[in-house]
Amino acid sequence: MAFMRSVVFSRRVSLRFVLLLTLTLAVRSACGQSTAADRARLLQSQSTFTPPTRVSASGVDQDYAASSPNDEDLGEQAILKRVETYQPFILETGVPIYYTSNVALVDRGRVSDVIIAPVVGLTYAPQFSKTLYGEFGVRQQFFYYQDFTSFNFASLDVFAGGAYYIPELNNLALRANLDYNRLTGTDNFDDFFSNVALNVNAEIPFRIGRAQQVSVGANASVSLYADPDPPRRHDLSLYTGYTVNVSRNFSLSASGSLIVRPYTEGGRTDVSEVLALGANYRIRDWFTMSAFTSFVANQSNRSAFDYEVFNIGGGVSFTWRF
Amino acid sequence: MKITTATSSGCLLQKRSRIQFSLGKRLRQSSSFLLLAGLCLSAANGAQLKQARVSQVIKDVKLLPAQAAPRPAVVSDEVREGTAVRTGIESRAELTFTDQTLARLGANTIFSFTEGTRNLDLGGGAMLLRVPKNSGGAKIHTAAVTAAITGTTVLLEYHPNAFIKFIVLEGVARMFRKNRVGESVLVHAGQMLIVNPNGEGLPEPVDVDLERLIKTSLLINGFPPLLSLDLIDRQIATQRKALSEGDLVDTNLVIFGGGTGVSLLDPTNANLIDQANANEERQPSEFPSH
Numbered sequence: 001m002a003f004m005r006s007v008v009f010s011r012r013v014s015l016r017f018v019l020l021l022t023l024t025l026a027v028r029s030a031c032g033q034s035t036a037a038d039r040a041r042l043l044q045s046q047s048t049f050t051p052p053t054r055v056s057a058s059g060v061d062q063d064y065a066a067s068s069p070n071d072e073d074l075g076e077q078a079i080l081k082r083v084e085t086y087q088p089f090i091l092e093t094g095v096p097i098y099y100t101s102n103v104a105l106v107d108r109g110r111v112s113d114v115i116i117a118p119v120v121g122l123t124y125a126p127q128f129s130k131t132l133y134g135e136f137g138v139r140q141q142f143f144y145y146q147d148f149t150s151f152n153f154a155s156l157d158v159f160a161g162g163a164y165y166i167p168e169l170n171n172l173a174l175r176a177n178l179d180y181n182r183l184t185g186t187d188n189f190d191d192f193f194s195n196v197a198l199n200v201n202a203e204i205p206f207r208i209g210r211a212q213q214v215s216v217g218a219n220a221s222v223s224l225y226a227d228p229d230p231p232r233r234h235d236l237s238l239y240t241g242y243t244v245n246v247s248r249n250f251s252l253s254a255s256g257s258l259i260v261r262p263y264t265e266g267g268r269t270d271v272s273e274v275l276a277l278g279a280n281y282r283i284r285d286w287f288t289m290s291a292f293t294s295f296v297a298n299q300s301n302r303s304a305f306d307y308e309v310f311n312i313g314g315g316v317s318f319t320w321r322f
Numbered sequence: 323m324k325i326t327t328a329t330s331s332g333c334l335l336q337k338r339s340r341i342q343f344s345l346g347k348r349l350r351q352s353s354s355f356l357l358l359a360g361l362c363l364s365a366a367n368g369a370q371l372k373q374a375r376v377s378q379v380i381k382d383v384k385l386l387p388a389q390a391a392p393r394p395a396v397v398s399d400e401v402r403e404g405t406a407v408r409t410g411i412e413s414r415a416e417l418t419f420t421d422q423t424l425a426r427l428g429a430n431t432i433f434s435f436t437e438g439t440r441n442l443d444l445g446g447g448a449m450l451l452r453v454p455k456n457s458g459g460a461k462i463h464t465a466a467v468t469a470a471i472t473g474t475t476v477l478l479e480y481h482p483n484a485f486i487k488f489i490v491l492e493g494v495a496r497m498f499r500k501n502r503v504g505e506s507v508l509v510h511a512g513q514m515l516i517v518n519p520n521g522e523g524l525p526e527p528v529d530v531d532l533e534r535l536i537k538t539s540l541l542i543n544g545f546p547p548l549l550s551l552d553l554i555d556r557q558i559a560t561q562r563k564a565l566s567e568g569d570l571v572d573t574n575l576v577i578f579g580g581g582t583g584v585s586l587l588d589p590t591n592a593n594l595i596d597q598a599n600a601n602e603e604r605q606p607s608e609f610p611s612h
Contacts, residue, residue: 073414073428073448074479075539077489077514077577078531079584080561080570209523210505248496248508 086127087321093120098292098313103148105298105307114146115313131165135177142186153192156182161199175201179221195232196225211245223264233263233270253278270300288317372437374401374417374425378545382410383427403437409447416545421457424548426450426541428479448479448580450541452550455493466519471495475550477541485582486517489530492553499524511557516582529570533558538579 095118102110121139128134139157161177176199183193203217219237226232239257246252254277261270276294283289291314298307376383376399383395388404401407401417409415409431417425417433427433431447440460442451453460455473462469464480467488474493480486488497490509497515498506505524509515513527536542536554548554564570574587 072538072540072579073544074477074487074489074541074579075535075537076579078534079514079573079575079577080512080529080531080565081573082529082564083569083571085569209502210507211503244503246503248506 088124088126089322090123090125091121091320091322092123092317094118094315094317096290096292096313096315096317098311098315100309100311102307102309103145103151105309107304107306107308111148113148113151116144116146118142125163128162131167133163133165135162135175136160144186152186154184154186156184159199170204170206173201173203173205175199175203191227193231194227195223197221197223213243215239215241215243217241226264230265231263232265233261236260236262249282251280251282253280266302268300268302268305270298270305272296272298286318286320288319290315290317372402372420374419374435375399376401376407376415377418378414378416378426380415380544381413383413383415384408384410386432403435406432406434406445408432414540414544422454422549423457423460424450424452426545428541444478444480446480446482448477448541450475450477450539452476452548454549464519467497467499467517467524469495469497475548475554477535477539479580480519483520486519487514487580487582488517489514489535491532491536492550492557497524512561529561531572532561 095116097114097116099112099114101112103113104111119139119141121137123135123137125136126134137157137159139159140154142154143152145151157179159177159179161175163173163175166172166174179197179199181195181197182191184191199219199221201217201219203215206214206216208214217239219235219239221235223232223234237257237259239255241253241255243251243253255275257272257274259270259272259274261272263269274294274296276292278290278292280288280290293312294310296307296309296311298305298309300306376385376395376397379395379397384392384407385395385399385401386392386406386408392408395407395415407415407417407427409427409429412429414429415427417427419425425433425442426449428448428450431449432445433443433447433449434445435442440458442460442462444462444464451460451462451471452475453471453473457473459470459472462471462476462478464486465482467486469476469478469488471493474495475491476493476495477489477491478487488495488509490511490513492511494511495509496506497509497517499522502522507515507524507527509527512529512532514530515525515527517524532554536558542548561570565572575584576587577584
């Protein structure tokens with residue numbers, strides 16, 4: 001009996017133990033499952049890449065580049081604005097030297113020569129508004145022929161006018177000025193010809209990237225007064241130009257123009273075609289070396305004035321703004 | 323007489339030809355020497371970027387050899403052509419070349435270089451590059467834009483298809499677009515250029531406050547002092563002077579680190595004062611008047 005009791009007791013104990021063990025294991029298992037689930041969720045949340053809102057795959061956020069993990073590496077960029085000071089005075093001087101194939105601009109009996117043409121000019125271009133500028137200046141140039149010294153002459157220009165830019169029309173530039181030109185000998189100031197002209201110009205530039213530009217323009221120079229009168233003429237031209245900045249300091253240019261020159265007396269009208277090529281090397285902001293060449297073909301309704309001329313040369317120029 | 327003359331002329335010619343020969347020989351020797359010296363110099367310059375040494379490692383930096391498995395980088399590891407360096411999150415590294423050219427890489431950056439040239443390649447991320455003067459310069463290549471520098475310290479951030487940010491701390495650099503003739507911009511000390519790699523042109527650079535940038539950049543503060551710090555300080559002084567003279571003005575626009583998102587600051591606290599005044603007006607008076 002006692003044995004039976006002990007067996008029953010031991011069965012009850014073992015049953016309780018088994019139940020307890022099962023319960024413990026179940027609880028532990030539940031705990032383990034919970035921890036694993038938590039860990040899984042945690043890992044899942046850690047491993048899942050959540051892209052910032054509104055940021056596209058290209059890294060653009062509302063049309064701006066999105067911030068990146070390199071934020072602190074780069075530091076803060078506080079943007080400063082440079083205040084540009086406009087300098088209205090321009091002093092220019094230069095010495096072009098060039099060969100010309102036709103000194104007298106004639107059709108037959110052409111003779112060539114070398115011309116040295118030092119020039120100096122001062123321009124005052126005040127800024128009246130963001131797009132309106134004044135242009136007042138004086139310019140003197142001397143033309144010295146190496147062999148045919150009797151052709152030597154000097155040219156003085158005094159001009160006053162302005163320039164207006166229209167950004168809405170592809171930066172169309174409109175210029176107008178009144179120009180007084182006086183041709184004299186190189187060793188005296190007695191004029192052998194003087195002319196007052198109204199010059200108007202319209203030019204529209206087309207930029208191709210940062211380095212290239214094509215310009216198209218029209219120019220009219222209407223003579224208002226000349227002394228003596230017979231060589232007085234008007235100049236009407238259409239032109240196109242191309243410039244490429246090969247490097248920061250080196251640029252190449254090409255231009256072509258068609259000019260009609262009706263003379264006010266004698267019914268003479270000339271038509272000229274001009275092709276020009278140039279190369280500029282800027283050594284300093286104020287110092288430029290250049291090379292140029294041009295070809296002019298002139299046809300006149302008075303065949304005696306037909307001519308062709310080829311020029312090639314180079315020079316140095318100095319420009320100061322203040 | 324004629325013979326004498328001829329003879330003397332012959333002697334003179336011989337002497338001249340000897341002189342010319344000797345002069346020619348000297349010229350040839352001099353030019354050979356100069357050529358040799360030039361070759362040696364260029365060879366020395368070329369050799370300068372043959373290898374780099376890892377001089378700083380912060381957190382997760384890996385070397386990625388072309389023919390082997392990636393391995394963690396340790397200080398003094400050699401990096402040669404064909405081995406890229408990649409940094410992980412919040413990690414940075416510094417590479418020192420034999421000519422003291424210094425490349426500091428920011429987080430999530432991949433960088434490599436071409437041996438025997440002075441071409442560095444930034445696959446993405448941010449870096450500081452300091453090239454000593456008279457070392458032959460360097461070119462940093464990204465997919466669309468190249469930056470050419472000589473004796474310059476620059477910061478560069480590049481994220482493909484997003485933007486390229488280029489800041490010059492001292493010296494001058496030229497940034498140009500690949501395959502577009504003449505499309506280049508000169509970037510001076512204290513200027514920043516942000517470029518769209520998929521665009522066509524290059525914008526104008528803008529000025530940035532160098533002092534603030536230097537104080538907040540981990541690529542400068544998270545490493546030992548730069549050898550070009552004196553030059554940067556000089557640029558900071560120049561910028562301070564320009565600010566005090568009114569040539570430069572503060573815009574209150576700030577880019578906080580990477581990206582191109584600009585924040586407008588309010589240094590006068592005008593908005594805060596307006597808010598405070600508005601609150602004051604909104605609050606009921608303690609002693610309402612009757």
